[in-house]
Amino acid sequence: MLADPDLLIWVDMTVCADDEASVLREVFDFHDLAVRDCVQRNHVSKIHVYADHVFTVVHAPELRTGGHVHYVELDQFVGPNYVVTVHGPLNPAVNPSVAVRETSAVRHRIEEGVLRPRSPMELSVAILSAVVRHETGVVAGLARASGQLEQQVTDDQRDDDPEALLEELFVVRQELLAVRTMAAHAGATYGRMAQLTVLREDDRALVSDLADRFELVCSIAEDQRDFVHGVIEFFQTRTSTHMTIATEKLTATSVRQNNDTRKISAWVAIIAVPTAVTGFFGQNVPYPGFAAHSGFYASSAIIVVVAAALYVVFRLKKWL
Numbered sequence: 001m002l003a004d005p006d007l008l009i010w011v012d013m014t015v016c017a018d019d020e021a022s023v024l025r026e027v028f029d030f031h032d033l034a035v036r037d038c039v040q041r042n043h044v045s046k047i048h049v050y051a052d053h054v055f056t057v058v059h060a061p062e063l064r065t066g067g068h069v070h071y072v073e074l075d076q077f078v079g080p081n082y083v084v085t086v087h088g089p090l091n092p093a094v095n096p097s098v099a100v101r102e103t104s105a106v107r108h109r110i111e112e113g114v115l116r117p118r119s120p121m122e123l124s125v126a127i128l129s130a131v132v133r134h135e136t137g138v139v140a141g142l143a144r145a146s147g148q149l150e151q152q153v154t155d156d157q158r159d160d161d162p163e164a165l166l167e168e169l170f171v172v173r174q175e176l177l178a179v180r181t182m183a184a185h186a187g188a189t190y191g192r193m194a195q196l197t198v199l200r201e202d203d204r205a206l207v208s209d210l211a212d213r214f215e216l217v218c219s220i221a222e223d224q225r226d227f228v229h230g231v232i233e234f235f236q237t238r239t240s241t242h243m244t245i246a247t248e249k250l251t252a253t254s255v256r257q258n259n260d261t262r263k264i265s266a267w268v269a270i271i272a273v274p275t276a277v278t279g280f281f282g283q284n285v286p287y288p289g290f291a292a293h294s295g296f297y298a299s300s301a302i303i304v305v306v307a308a309a310l311y312v313v314f315r316l317k318k319w320l
Contacts, residue, residue, distance in 0.1 A: 002027075002082060009082040010123060012103050013038075014096070016075075016086050028084060030055070030077060038075045038086040045185035047192055053079035054193065057088070058186045060131045061138050061179045062098050067171035069178035070094050074102070074131065076124055083120045085127065102130035121203035125210050131186070132213045138179055139221050146172050146224065150231045153238075166235060173228045180221035187214030266314040274303045 001007055013020045016038040024030045024038065034048055034055045048055040055077050062070040073088025087099040097104075106127050109115035117123035149169055190211035194204055 005081050007081055008117065008120060008123065011082065011084045012100070012107070013084070013086045014100055016088070020086070024077075024084070024086075028077065028079075028082075034077070038088065041089045042073060042075075043071065045182075045189040047189045049196060049198070053077050054196070056189055056193070058128065058131060058189065059182045060102065060134055061175075061182055062094055063138065063175055064093065067174035069175055071178075071182065072099055072101075074099075074127075076127070078120050078124045081120060083123050083127075102127055102134065105130050119200075119203060121199070121206055125206045128186075128190075128210055129213070132183075132210070132217060135179055135183055135214075135217045136220075139176070139217060139224060142172055142176050142179070142221075143224050143227075146176075146228045146231065150227075153231055153235045162235075162239065166232070169228055169232050169235070173225055173232070176221050176225040176228065180218050180225060183214045183218035183221060187211050187218055190214060266310070269314075270307045270310050274307070 001009055011023075013023075016024075016035075021035050021039055024035045025032070030053075031048070031050060034050075037046070037055070037057060042057045044057075045059065046057045055075070057073065057075050059071040059073055062072050064070060070091050070093070072090065072094065075086040075088055077084040077086075085103055087103075090096065090099050106115065106123075109126075110117070115126055117126055146169075149165065149172065152165055153169075190207050193199070194208040194211055196204070199207065
């Protein structure tokens with residue numbers, strides 16, 4: 001079949017174990033490094049150009065709880081009359097059906113007669129277009145979620161848990177960052193491929209358009225991430241402002257209470273003078289002016305003078 005240039009062959013490998021790796025080496029004669037990339041997990045997109053085929057690695061996002069995003073790897077060999085798609089190692093936490101989501105959709109379109117690729121590159125681009133559509137859908141869902149969170153932040157009447165709300169915003173921002181990174185890597189990969197002179201003019205146009213679509217997803221995800229970041233800043237600024245105002249009110253109240261306390265203490269000190277003088281003079285002991293009008297006048301004068309002196313002192317200290 002590979003010897004017939006009129007055939008368009010598509011081989012889809014859901015896993016790449018020893019048997020699949022042997023097929024890649026012995027039947028297709030792919031380079032050992034490329035086969036190794038199919039067996040092992042790759043964390044970034046890549047492209048390798050060989051004499052008669054091109055090898056690429058891209059990732060599609062799969063959202064999980066807590067802001068974790070799984071990188072679902074898809075490897076492709078695009079040759080003169082074939083496309084070999086290899087689904088890279090998958091995290092056990094991800095449903096295996098997720099790995100074949102895009103290839104199954106394209107296969108269904110071919111079987112229904114909706115899609116009739118005329119070249120291997122056209123088939124490859126169709127598969128990756130499904131990846132772009134999935135990424136676009138993920139970004140749209142995150143945009144919807146971030147819009148709902150923004151409404152919660154700006155609605156003063158709601159009584160949401162601030163910590164939980166902020167955590168949700170951080171999760172959405174992290175997920176957008178992951179999708180943006182995957183789209184940016186894929187856009188750079190296919191932007192590089194579009195510059196290859198070995199491609200036909202029609203294929204180069206398809207690849208260039210695919211790179212632009214990845215870049216568009218990257219740009220939208222980045223803009224949406226900026227929006228979420230702005231919501232987070234608004235939330236934090238408003239919370240900080242409320243705390244500052246509350247602190248200022250508490251400080252003003254404390255100052256007022258301190259002033260009141262000082263005033264009370266000052267008046268208590270002044271009022272204590274007559275009590276002290278009369279209490280002391282009320283003792284049944286002889287003293288100058290004892291049992292005489294002069295003693296009464298003297299004690300009254302002491303009360304007035306000392307109280308007045310205390311009043312002046314407290315006024316100078318601004319306690320009164």
